Amino acid sequence: MKRLWTPAWIARHVALVVLVTTFLGLGWWQVSRAAAGNAISWGYAVEWPIFAGFVVFVWWREVRHTLRDQPTATDDAAATTSAPETASAPETAATDETGPVDATAEAGRRPGIRRPVRVARGTVVDEVSDNADLAAYNRYLSWLNANPGAKPGDYPG
Structure with missing residues (x-):
């Protein structure tokens, strides 16, 4: 849980609170305008809570992504103890009907998302x-x- 209390994450938490509070406040303001007779405000009264929900959805998705992808202390210890064993073993690539299988996928760990390599072609x-x-x-x-x-x-x- 310490991963969620870095300065960048604190800024994200504050942004979540500010945006959700603002969006819900704007939604309430549109409801009061709609009750006073402004018919178009009913649409905005529905939109602002949806925007707030979207902010919560993105925040929750980022929290899950951060907690899932960063290794814990037990993962680090397991990786250091198994590293010498795999270095001495002969390298054999497992394959299935679609081709080679990644070793990290077999170990139950999800491989990280990587950026594509760009090659300049003249x-x-x-x-x-x-x-x-x-x-x-x-x-x-x-x-x-x-x-x-x-x-x-x-x-x-």
């Missing part, structure tokens, strides 16, 4: 191109790349 332009201007420009860029301190006016071509 186009290969043939020097013998139909477009002579493009080839000349590519030679110019190659020269600039080879001479990082040079100015564009120093280009010999």
